[in-house]
Amino acid sequence: MRSLELLAPAKNLECGLAAIDHGADAVYIGASRFGARVAAGNSVEDIAQLCQYAHQFSAKVYVTVNTILYDDELSATQQLIHRLYDIGVDAILVQDMGLLRMDLPPIALHASTQTDNRTVEKVRWLYDFGFRRVVLARELSADEIATIHEAVPDVELEVFVHGALCVSYSGLCYASEHCFGRSANRGACAQFCRMKFDLIDADGCELEHQRHLLSLKDMNLSSHLQELIDAGATSFKIEGRLKDASYVKNVTAAYNEALNAIIRHHPDRYCRASRGQCTYTFRPDLHKTFNRGFTTYFLHGRQPDIFSPDTPKALGEYVGKVKELRRDSFNVAGTTSFANGDGLCFFNDDNELEGFRVNRAEGNRLFPQQMPANLRSGIALYRNNDQQFERLLSRISSERRIPIRMQLRVTTDGFSLSAEPAGKPMRTLVEATIACEHQEAAKPQQENIVRQLSKLGGTIYECSGVDIPDSFDYFIPNSVLSELRRRLVETLTIQSRESSISSESRESRSSRKSSFPAPAYDHPYLYNIANRLSCEFYGADAPTAYELKGGAGPIMHCRHCLRYALGHCRKTFGGQTADCSNGEWKEPLYLRLGDGRQFRLEFDCKHCQMNVYAED
DSSP, X not given: OEEEEEEEEESSHHHHHHHHHTTOSEEEEEOSSSSSOTTOOOOXXXXXXXXXXXXXXXXXXXXXXXXXXXGGGHHHHHHHHHHHHHTTOOEEEEOOGGGGGSOOOSOEEEEOGGGOOOSHHHHHHHHXXXXXXXXXXXTOOHHHHHHHHHHSTTXXXXXXXXXOOOSBOTTOOOHHHHHHSOOGGGTOOOOGGGSOEEEEOTTOOEEEEEEOTTOBXXXXXXXXXXXXXXXXXXXXXXXXXXXXXXXXXXXHHHHHHHHHHHHHHOTTTEEESSOXXXXXXXXXXXXXXXXXXXXXXXXXXXXXXXXXXXOSSOOOEEEEXXXXXXSSOEEEESSOOOOTTOEEEEEOTTSOEEEXXXXXEETTEEEESSOOTTOOTTOEEEEEEOHHHHHHHHSXXXXXXXXXXXXXXXXXXXXXXXXXXXXXXXXXXXXXXXXXXXXXXXXXXXXXXXXXXXXXXXXSEEEEEEEOOTTOOEEOOHHHHHHHHHHHHHHHHHHHHHHHSOHHHHSOOOOOOOSSOOOXXXXXXXXXXXXXXXXXHHTOSSOOOHHHHXXXXXXXXXXXXXXXXXXXXXXXXXXXXXXXXTEEOOSSEEEEOTTSOEEEEEEETTTTXXXXXXXX
């Protein structure tokens, strides 16, 4: 039976706890340093608390240690990893290969998507070096994932299923470092890809003016999980370590329900990687949470309309069109219900996104705090902040409980109560005993016994039944039943936490040298070698990282292609060229920022890839 893992992000402890409560089988979180989101750091003490809570449900905690490291950071990184191991962290996500030359505890290693994992050769190479899991590039199709799984069946494949998309292959983006001195490989990306650009040709002809040409929509594969399972993926990752708790709650709940639906259809084939059933106070709806519009990206190969050139901001859900405007209000054609405080937005005549807040809602007549000057009849409206929905999420919005069926038995000197939690099985049946005089009951006791043993409020368990032998005719005081129940819950909790720190996470890794050569790159800086240990690993004479030396090659490697997106792919559209006021579209093409800096585009049709070069 295959175990399926829903992996949710955690900006902090609050988000991590929310993820577990709303159905995550695992959580990934950053420590105080060395994670690929510098704005999402957490203390070891908070991570320890998250581990303790998650392990009750046999859920796991992974910590991101996935930046490239400098020499003066190696010792601190090694110390951090030992501390993470000591508190029970289940795995660390790694980018810098220098870590493989450190004296590390036997903690599981996951190869971060920052290690550019998109080929069979790369995944096999990583697995041979001891990585149990590889986080695949977001750009891969279901067929490409299946090919990797068939070639390297023993490695766990983790795939992104939801959230923001980087336009460059992860780990191979140097635009932020080049332009702003903020390295994406050091967790400080300035989001160059969300900026406005002109697209100009070799003659200076402007083909596109001030559009977000590198800004992609958000991924949403909630309706395609079965395809990913069939392809060999085992972990389904939600992006969002900078997102707040309401985002984590809603998105985790939506994917939890989607995975559970698959398991209900195939109970003999799949199970969840952790225990517990969630009950929500809200109906999960992915359209109500931050998104730039949705795309399946390259799941089925190259698709049109994967980028969001008009805005990098969240549109939200479509709610209708403006119908009639008055001096201080307007009404909306449609059936959507509104609430005071809703956030709405629209595209004005200049195709710029404008937003405003609803001060008062009376049915479908809305009174903004200030009437937007550019609002017009017939304009499409979107809601990017649903007050009623956010109000539900701001409170306790889920309960996660582990169903247990109890068995009460008579022992020689008292009674025993045993149980085995539903879901992924533990190593043994859990049992608690109590010494108590056997007293014959004067009247039937089964109803009271079941009622007393079922009182599991305040715990993570819920009773799905109590099995009592038909011949059972003993009286047990309520105080004894309560103590027996308490002991069982305590034993269950200890056993669950111990079993979650699996032997898989604590076994020694292979230290053999890979029999496969490192994947070859055209430019030395693409190996991201930034310290002496990484030099030893690759056999390099000196660090080559872009952050240390720069480089003359591309600052971005993208599967997103503007030629294709704008309808001029030579393979797909027969070599058409675009018209502009000065004549034909002449290459090379350039992206130009508002400050005048230009970036040359290279269309590598052999690899179906677009590369971006800085023009100094």
